Amino acid sequence: MRHMLLSTAAAAVVATLEEQLERAPWIQLLPVPGAGRGLFAAADIEQGMVVHEEAPMLCAPSPHALHSTCHHCLRPLAPGAASHHGGSSSSSPSSSSPSRMPFCSPTCSAAAQGEWAAAAARCDFGPLQQACREAGEKFPLMLARLACIQVQQQQQQQQDDKGGASGRGGDGSSARGSSISSAEAGEAGEAADATGAEGPLARGDPLTQLRHLCFANLAEPPPPWADMHRLLLHALRPLLEPELRRQLSLAWFCDAMARLHLNSFRVDTVPPLDASDPSALLRAAAASLAGSASAAHHTGSAAYLLASLLNHSCEPSLGVSFPRNNAVAAFTAARHIARGEQLTVSYVDAGQGLAARRQALAWAYGFTCRCPRCVEEAAAGGQ
Numbered sequence: 001m002r003h004m005l006l007s008t009a010a011a012a013v014v015a016t017l018e019e020q021l022e023r024a025p026w027i028q029l030l031p032v033p034g035a036g037r038g039l040f041a042a043a044d045i046e047q048g049m050v051v052h053e054e055a056p057m058l059c060a061p062s063p064h065a066l067h068s069t070c071h072h073c074l075r076p077l078a079p080g081a082a083s084h085h086g087g088s089s090s091s092s093p094s095s096s097s098p099s100r101m102p103f104c105s106p107t108c109s110a111a112a113q114g115e116w117a118a119a120a121a122r123c124d125f126g127p128l129q130q131a132c133r134e135a136g137e138k139f140p141l142m143l144a145r146l147a148c149i150q151v152q153q154q155q156q157q158q159q160d161d162k163g164g165a166s167g168r169g170g171d172g173s174s175a176r177g178s179s180i181s182s183a184e185a186g187e188a189g190e191a192a193d194a195t196g197a198e199g200p201l202a203r204g205d206p207l208t209q210l211r212h213l214c215f216a217n218l219a220e221p222p223p224p225w226a227d228m229h230r231l232l233l234h235a236l237r238p239l240l241e242p243e244l245r246r247q248l249s250l251a252w253f254c255d256a257m258a259r260l261h262l263n264s265f266r267v268d269t270v271p272p273l274d275a276s277d278p279s280a281l282l283r284a285a286a287a288s289l290a291g292s293a294s295a296a297h298h299t300g301s302a303a304y305l306l307a308s309l310l311n312h313s314c315e316p317s318l319g320v321s322f323p324r325n326n327a328v329a330a331f332t333a334a335r336h337i338a339r340g341e342q343l344t345v346s347y348v349d350a351g352q353g354l355a356a357r358r359q360a361l362a363w364a365y366g367f368t369c370r371c372p373r374c375v376e377e378a379a380a381g382g383q
């Protein structure tokens with residue numbers, strides 16, 4: 001069954017998704033009538049168990065947090081702390097340019113340089129970032145990142161072809177194994193493969209990898225997307241070889257935007273305390289007493305390969321958190337989950353009433369939730 005479903009996904013992604021499922025034999029991928037595919041418990045799972053932990057296939061900081069977030073792992077930066085800037089080569093924009101990218105550590109800076117930041121440093125993303133801030137749109141910045149990954153992978157490939165690919169892994173991916181998880185492991189001394197050290201984008205053509213994620217047909221893409229696409233191409237001008245220009249069509253952009261809208265997670269982290277501000281401790285304590293959501297800081301958005309297959313429930317079996325305070329997501333059993341039960345997360349604020357939840361789900365995801373809570377509340381005439 002698993003193979004039958006996976007055969008619909010891009011071949012380059014299949015191996016990595018299968019690897020993730022092989023590493024988590026308590027998770028099963030199955031069809032869900034009326035909802036495409038979904039993940040299920042293949043064994044009884046105790047409350048509190050971390051069912052899955054995953055580094056993102058693609059992430060980017062929020063347009064509102066560009067100066068306060070590590071651009072590689074989305075960890076919030078301590079106010080006033082030394083950051084490890086990228087984009088400072090002679091070909092990069094000036095230090096006051098919005099394209100100058102802070103990183104939380106030399107490890108993240110080096111990993112980013114190896115994956116995307118060297119290409120990004122040749123571009124000026126200022127106008128695109130500004131437009132995203134004004135429109136409340138974040139996904140064009142993820143697509144800018146994706147284009148930079150593509151450019152660097154192609155350059156690496158060309159170098160390998162010239163140099164005979166000496167010293168590389170069999171699939172040519174080992175030199176690019178500088179994902180968030182391995183950078184994190186370098187910092188914290190943890191096992192590099194805990195969350196898929198290589199990173200799913202280490203293989204295949206990055207621009208087509210998003211095709212694994214589910215898609216909604218848009219009758220008409222929102223008009224601002226054409227403007228965002230134009231600004232993206234403008235920013236990427238220094239990198240645009242004719243072949244890349246052809247690939248980054250408006251149709252590609254709208255397809256990728258639609259997939260990111262349906263599949264991305266908001267990354268909420270906890271901001272570090274400002275040691276020079278004594279009232280910061282009190283504010284943080286008050287926020288944490290008021291609930292972790294208000295203490296959290298939205299540092300960016302991330303798309304995950306396996307976790308994108310989690311369907312929604314207003315009574316989700318999994319909670320989502322970011323225990324490393326970066327974009328590595330953990331999915332924890334919110335209660336006992338019986339073997340065969342679907343693994344779900346809540347796509348919306350589950351504290352809202354029935355009508356608000358239904359409206360948000362219909363508008364953003366195009367379905368009406370029929371989880372037991374919705375059915376019960378609807379029967380009771382709930383709003």
Ligand SMILES: C[S@@+](CC[C@H](N)C(=O)[O-])C[C@H]1O[C@@H](n2cnc3c(N)ncnc32)[C@H](O)[C@@H]1O
Pocket residue numbers: 034035036037038213214262263308309310311312313365366367368369370
């Ligand atoms: C992030 S994807 C989840 C994985 C998706 N089912 C797949 O096959 O790839 C989100 C989409 O799944 C579907 N979906 C998720 N939860 C659902 C639910 N409770 N009822 C109906 N459809 C759901 C909707 O089409 C939604 O836009």
